[in-house]
Amino acid sequence: MTFAAVDVIRAKRDGGRLSDEQIDWVVDAYTRGVVAEEQMAALAMAIFLRGMDDGEIARWTGAMIGSGSRLSLDVARPTVDKHSTGGVGDKITLPLAPLVAACGAAVPQLSGRGLGHTGGTLDKLESIPGWRAALSLDEIAAQLNSVGAVVCAATEGLAPADKKLYALRDVTSTVESVPLIASSIMSKKIAEGASGLVLDVKAGSGAFMKTVPEAQLLARTLVDIGTAHGVACTALITDMSTPLGRAVGNAVEVAEAVEVLRGGGPADVVSLTVALAREMLALAGISVDPAEVLASGEAYEVWARMITAQGGDPSASLPRPSSVHVVPAPASGVLTSLDAYAVGVAAWRLGAGRARKEDPVQAAAGILCHAKPGDAVVAGEPLLELHTDTPEAIPAALAALEGGFEVGAEAPAATGIVLDTVRP
Template sequence: MDAIDVIRTKRDGGQLSADQIRWVIDAYTRGVVPDEQVSALLMAVFFRGMARDELAVWTQAMIDSGERKDLSSLGRPTADKHSTGGVGDKTTLPLAPLVAACGVAVPQLSGRGLGHTGGTLDKLEAIPGWRADVHEEAYLAQLREVGAVICAAGNDLAPADKKLYALRDVTGTVESIPLIASSIMSKKIAEGADALVLDVKTGSGAFMKDPEASRELARTMVGLGEAAGVHTVALVTAMDRPLGRAAGNAVEVTESVEVLAGGGPADVVELTLALAREMLAGVGRGDVDPAEALRDGRAMDVWRRMVTAQGGDPDAPLPQPAERHVVTAPATGTLTRLDAYALGVAAWRLGAGRARKEDPVSAAAGVTWTAAVGEQVVAGQPLLELHTDDAARIPRALEALEGAVGVDTGEEPLPLLLDRITA
């Protein structure tokens, strides 16, 4: 094989053969093909796209660059969930113990936040003692004994993706649906779950702003999952406004615990239950009602055991900010705009997020709000509260929030659940 032939084939609009794809992914992962040649190939894919069967082979080759976990020894069905990321999107925290409480194991390998979107591991690390790193034996033992684990992925899952993602980041080829889909799905399929539910966000705070582009990404990922033998469903959900009433780390843990206790914001509860029902149905447990596991405390019991198994103290006080700043409602009427992207940037600037993967985050930083889109507000009432460890961060966070709040603007929010995509 010759890398130049592979590049030319795709550059000229041709379809790569299965052998070409397997060879170039393997050779690049091993360091035989250099970055500059794969950069050219990624740019060709960016402009020329990929056929469905071509992309399925590309994704499988990425999976084959590492190991695919075997969870058959657990003795119970397994289901996983992936969100494309948003602001205030803490559903993984209540969802994993909820589904586990319904008899389905949840092997949730999660990531950290970057930019305005939060990271599940950063949120959980606000819990004193909680550890993101779980070695293989402990991972399987926790799935058997507790039913759920949320932890960092090891380097053995789709190592090709790690190299390709870093290259896409510096070559302007991130925004390609085939490359986004293969990156996400190679890792999620390699996790080894029987069923996968995708939460594809759309709106200002999402990676995909346009609902139709979000639907296309959802359809592409569902096709890849089914091609790999994983029952896959996608929900396209709103991210024009943030989810729940909190964006940050400790504040989102607090809100997640409220949901597990049978309370919490209505939109977080609705989405968590919708995802749980899809996960259960995907493994033939559609007759189980997850709402019952919230009501009777079983989900909370699993949460406490899951946190404890990873070194955390579920009863420990969460970090509190050194500084708080209140933003009041600008007018009286119906709150019609609470821009997700602006709130995400504000939380990031307050210290809850990072600009580079190696940056630290503050557990106590974030933003909370007292009203959701569609609710009534009164001019001058406290609407947003900014949390930070460093008062010098507040002015730039306030800059991000300029124009983020609107009352009686005539804007129509997206429905929380826009679409359901199946194979």
């Protein structure tokens, strides 16, 4: 069935509900270039302003999945994946994938690169000498069967409509639309073919969703899409008001992830890794305590095999920066706040992130947080450590950190990393 693009745009502009046939046609026609960029821009803005109901969102997601191929991996283990909506210091995929694999599941983690103040998993892993992100479908399947976990770039042909629409939304101020965000995330994740999916939906200054209610709405939409498409889903709402862990950047986050896999690491990173692993294993039907497996060292062994399988050397030294700048504590007392967004922007300006998708990143760039909220600090002692290969970027990073931390007399009230859980 063929429609006129202007009629589809008008229907949504006027607050109407798009039919299944209209959705299927417009997504397919846009992917093929029949619907022009300016027409899809107008439709995206109409969706941004008017919204979509659950049925429309599910159908839109299905149409984007149908615009390309869907992975069908021949894997003996139950497959389960995790997706994070992005944050600062969010290196959780690195310890999580090998941990869940060590517990008996297969984790096909197709990841992306960072943009702006949020880091990208592939950028972090590429700081490991020799490691490669691009794998063929045969390589992915072979590694899942032999190692149990793979973290790599998305293969060509998965939800091409989303790739095209994502770029358009970025330049038309239509990114912040829950229907378009949710369908973008889920079209790619469902196309990966995992039978279970756990969603880590961040809330706070360093997250896309700044408040818990906004994150809950997105989480509910994501879980409902998964349910509509036959994928078992659970979502955790997690705190992103302060950076995760003490390392923000690329190589520094890999080093911290290895600490966790060796039985150490910051408590918040360990806590969230274990919480997400428990949800993933529950969806996979595996009754194993991930905390015990993590403490045993088995997850580190899987990590080493996973990195080696993709050409990396897990024992190689990670890149070190040519310039280090220490930010001292301004006073003695207790660190009462450390803003995730401020730290993320500072790390980005140091070279850990990119402003455009084609920009390079520095493997050694990033920030080490010597204190987290609740820790005692001493005036003049190191609070933050800035790493970069471009020392001329340090003033801009320091400007981003202005007002980003406070020292007071009393520790802030302790809160857990997991704020809420959303199930079907």
